[in-house]
Amino acid sequence: MDTREFDVVVIGGGSTGENLADVVVRGGLTAALVEAELVGGECSYWACMPSKALLRGTEALAAARAVDGARQAVTGEQDVAATLARRDTFTHGWDDASQAGWVAGAGIELLRGTGRLDGERTVVVTDTDGQGTRLTARHAVAVCTGSEAAVPPADGLREVGPWTPREATSAKEAPGRLLVVGGGYVGCEMATAWAALGSQVTLLQRGPRLLPDLEPEAGEAVAEALRAAGVDVRPGTEVTAARREGTEVVLTTAGGELRGDEVLVAVGRRPRTGDLGLDTVGLPPGEYLDVDDSLQVRGLPWAYGVGDVNNRRQLTHMGKYQARQAGAAIVARARGEQVSLADWSPFVATADRLATPSVVFTAPQVASVGLTRAAAERAGVAHRVVQYDMGGVAGASLHADGYTGTAIALVDTDREVLLGVTFVGPAVAELVHAATVAVAGEVPIARLWHAVPAYPTMSEIWLRLLEGYRDAADRSSSSSA
Template identity: 75%
Template structure:
């Protein structure tokens, strides 16, 4: 499928998981594709985000699970091995070597070009290689921008000058810092606070807003806050940092009435689109902005250009980027064949789950697993809804899983159509409950039919039955 003259059906900027999936989907559909990547093939998730961060967390999570079971707890006689944990993290990041990913790309029939890509007018991309040489690529059908997002430095005086960590540095650190200040209480800030505290750092989490995980159900925010504080993390809410400076080997952050110090400071305050320096201005778009796309991920006003994954700002999650990639790839193939691209809910060509059925997991202890709308989102959208809540620890399977299991299940139900709008689980190991909820939300399975989805006894999934009983009253 390679092209001697630099012409391909599809040119993909960025060989992270999103770009890989766009290219794979169009190649499977009979088109030719080339990936352009200046760094590591596999992208952020493989080397700096999902995989290495969860590897940092998993050992502590496993120990907590064993210590919560009488009898098994007696077998735990030592503490977490920090060196072994970091070594295991390195294996999941493939020691920052992308040769396995490159082999997969080649085996899938996708070409790979190393270098920095810039759009240069309609369906044209110029790539500057590592040696400084240039290559022009032309797309017959589509250019897909899959350049992702990057950590944002908030406008705090002096902050950029203190050499703060981004999540890249935080997941790849070779040793735990003596002390770490985490700015931001979203899922990245909470997860990495949990991880580095368990690995021996003294952690202070500073959140500008009045609660952690502000997009989650309040029950989730409260549970994660309580757990972090119980473990010894210093969590400070409603604190607006106004200045930063270096004082010897420490970073000093200043707020109106307090000062926070740490050997390192981690920015977990949000992300921005990687659209600067890639030539979007040559096709009439604004550098630095998220790409405005329709549900087929086609950039509005530029029909041959697609913005897929984090770069469009719809859902900044790896699995949603891969989902968008499959949908966009299918739409590109259909258009290339002259076939109808179907719009509307749950079409093979549209990413409608972005709006109504996005699943996510916060890998703290307790975990927070959610899909669809929260009660606040349903209220803000003006949707009829009723909230149903049940303590997961009252289910027999949870009692077996851990002594004193604490957790909560929250369902947001449309009482008129009697379907689920959203579900949130809070508790140990609840991530594995999430896909059933996702299927129920995506399928708009009627409550009356869910009664016939019988959970096995004794499993934690029996919480589904208890939610339905609570709904019925």
């Protein structure tokens, strides 16, 4: 077996692994990147890019139809074949040649095959022909293997060959009847996409509302919009069994049986660590990696767990953020420098617990950052909630006739800084970064008054939220006087 040595060995060539390898190479170290599938990973081929490409045509048509004058120009329906073809351009037809070219151009050594730990600082890579290469790392091994779709233990569900998010984003045609199990981000987005592309969609959510981790207004608005689009939304519905009858999938629930042509299971993720060799370094296989804020695996100072594999925040942009921070920490330690774990150190990941932005690309969109009301209450933080109808903002009413949406802000009443912000409505995704800056930077409310929004844009919602907070504070002062 060939043996090669690098400063850093990265297992997993998705967006997280690519970014980490790039950071350490830029820092003067050598890096090997090990990938068993496609370089670029889940986001490029089966998640963010293809899913948003599937949704964009629906969004564009809705935006045109929401403006009188433009509405009359929309005389046809969405072309399904063209939409799927456009999606395929974003995945490069599931060919990673361009991504592999970028890796080579960045000075990163790419090894194709399955990487498995084989003791301290050692990774064995097995290629498709069964040939092995032993890699040793002078400084660090970074595990960036991500996560995969979980299938709940309902009787027969795994055996019916369910779609996971991979099949849902790469399907070559719209299924006639699609059953979606799970009302989180993926379930709601894929229900939106395939309903618009002609499928009869039924969305099943075990809990009482969609998007349960977000503000209640978000799940309510998305459920209402899905129903208006013809989706059969069924909260409080748990699948207990599944079977195939010919080409049909049959799901059993307490409310009876449901039939479809395909079933998408979108109920969560599990770590890709089952066959990673964790047992060779004293860790349990199949578990998420426990890491500190520099993404170093606790108890293994040479090992790092970055991205989905540590279960801190399973979002592409947060994986890339963690990769930058972990890469900087690896480079600093390789140079013999001290790495501080204090908040806002350049070597630690803190934004993934303090100011994580996310967008659900449904119709309406849901964009949020920081804490929800429920999370603030659980944390025991004194706060005030400010809510405003976005339809009352001039920029929103210009964006769409009869614009409806909601903005919710949580303010820490002791420190008078934002704890979290949620926007629900058409085209709100581009509002969330301003909120992220305010939350992550702990910008005082008094200073935000001087961040004047341009008129007439939807960003004027910031002025309305500040006015709402001021008025609520004034009322509170008056009542306590």
